[in-house]
Amino acid sequence: YVDLIPKYYKGTVKELLMKADETGKLDEIVEEFGLKNILNRDIKTLSGGELQIMAIAATFLKEADFYFFDEPSSYLDIVKRLFIAKRIRELAKKANVFVVEHDLAVLDFLADIVYILYGEPGAYGIVSNPRHVRNAINAFLLGYLDSENVRIRKDEIRFEIHPPKPPEDKGESLLEFRDIRVSFNTGFTLKASGGILYKGEVIGVVGPNAIGKTTLIRVLAGEIKPDEGFVSVKATVSYKPQYVKIEIDGTVEDYLRTILGMHYDTGFFQNEILHPLGLKRILHKEVANLSGGETQLVAIAACLGKPADIYLLDEPSAYLDASQRMEVSKIIKRIIEKQKAAGMIVDHDIYFIDMISDSLLVFSGEPGVHGEAQGPYDLHRGMNEFLRNIDITFRRDPETGRPRVNKPGSRLDREQKAIGEYYYTSFL
Numbered sequence: 001y002v003d004l005i006p007k008y009y010k011g012t013v014k015e016l017l018m019k020a021d022e023t024g025k026l027d028e029i030v031e032e033f034g035l036k037n038i039l040n041r042d043i044k045t046l047s048g049g050e051l052q053i054m055a056i057a058a059t060f061l062k063e064a065d066f067y068f069f070d071e072p073s074s075y076l077d078i079v080k081r082l083f084i085a086k087r088i089r090e091l092a093k094k095a096n097v098f099v100v101e102h103d104l105a106v107l108d109f110l111a112d113i114v115y116i117l118y119g120e121p122g123a124y125g126i127v128s129n130p131r132h133v134r135n136a137i138n139a140f141l142l143g144y145l146d147s148e149n150v151r152i153r154k155d156e157i158r159f160e161i162h163p164p165k166p167p168e169d170k171g172e173s174l175l176e177f178r179d180i181r182v183s184f185n186t187g188f189t190l191k192a193s194g195g196i197l198y199k200g201e202v203i204g205v206v207g208p209n210a211i212g213k214t215t216l217i218r219v220l221a222g223e224i225k226p227d228e229g230f231v232s233v234k235a236t237v238s239y240k241p242q243y244v245k246i247e248i249d250g251t252v253e254d255y256l257r258t259i260l261g262m263h264y265d266t267g268f269f270q271n272e273i274l275h276p277l278g279l280k281r282i283l284h285k286e287v288a289n290l291s292g293g294e295t296q297l298v299a300i301a302a303c304l305g306k307p308a309d310i311y312l313l314d315e316p317s318a319y320l321d322a323s324q325r326m327e328v329s330k331i332i333k334r335i336i337e338k339q340k341a342a343g344m345i346v347d348h349d350i351y352f353i354d355m356i357s358d359s360l361l362v363f364s365g366e367p368g369v370h371g372e373a374q375g376p377y378d379l380h381r382g383m384n385e386f387l388r389n390i391d392i393t394f395r396r397d398p399e400t401g402r403p404r405v406n407k408p409g410s411r412l413d414r415e416q417k418a419i420g421e422y423y424y425t426s427f428l
């Protein structure tokens, strides 16, 4: 969990990397991984993506026969995910590399052989026979391993293809911001010209790493006072930060009861949140012993269980597997509809964003230096603006509907770019 690095390591990025370096290739790696701008930064002020890329660079600086990467894609933006997939493939030419990964689009690019782990979460796990990557991904999604003759999940994971709805008439406004500016002493500046969040609406927030997404959400949550601009929040807010810290001694149930009080026992919380998130089986676990995915689910439950009009969630999909991501996107949508609330959700998982958002706030700029929020646009336009900025198009896997990154310059990539449809191929 890269979020824990600042807790155990005090110092700058450069100091950490120098300590890790056994190859003498520090300068080369710094250049290649795009770390120049953050070398002298204190680790505790890094964004999620900056922390992750630093941790991956440090691993590359070690001399080893075996390299292990545990969920290297979490917190990275799409461009960086593809970059590290490529870089890990190169590393595998000279050493053995072992990667644990939830992002199937990344796995697609980086692995030759895949082992699927299945079983009963929190109780036992079994490692499958090795499979070639595409077979493995399809077997995993299908939920059935043919050579072992085992069903690993009740249902198949299906990716839906839904052309975005045309924008509807908006209801009552719950939150409004205008001409926001935030500057940090590290030299980063955020600009957001404005936006309105309406009742019943979910705004997805997308953009590269270190571009100001978390900073804007913190401004809206009231954690950071902007240097300039206007924020008006006409409703109650519940906020899940990107780095989840649950600092209590006690069980999951103790924690959720502390946060939610009497709301913990309501049918609504039990049936709409706790049960569908699969948290019942870990209620008696100590919070301190939870896995990354479990911690994330508990934090999501705590955020959604608080009665509020506005739910702000910063990277809820991090550390979750593909089926948990789908479940979480449905739960968030359902709760926002039922409570007649609204939400703003930052995420790097394009499918998750597609499922959950009505409109999109799109960040662009120069990571670590300045970021600007544009929109909110309707989903169709927003997705195209965002993917045009990063020059990536997606197609759908014909068997599973899973979004897959097109190879740059391939026929589909060229065709889609020519007509400006970067994601919704149903418009082709």
Ligand SMILES: Nc1ncnc2c1ncn2[C@@H]1O[C@H](COP(=O)(O)OP(=O)(O)OP(=O)(O)O)[C@@H](O)[C@H]1O
Residues within 6 Å of the ligand: 045, 046, 047, 048, 049, 050, 075, 077, 184, 185, 186, 188, 208, 209, 210, 211, 212, 213, 214, 215, 216, 242, 367, 368, 369
């Ligand atoms: N408290 C702070 N003090 C100084 N610099 C900060 C602080 N918080 C964030 N930054 C810097 O501001 C920039 C934007 O950070 P932010 O966390 O908003 O990015 P982000 O878009 O959420 O990125 P990610 O996708 O990696 O989470 C980054 O370069 C980050 O290092």
Ligand SMILES: [Mg+2]
Residues within 6 Å of the ligand: 047, 048, 213, 214, 215, 242, 314
């Ligand atoms: Mg962030």
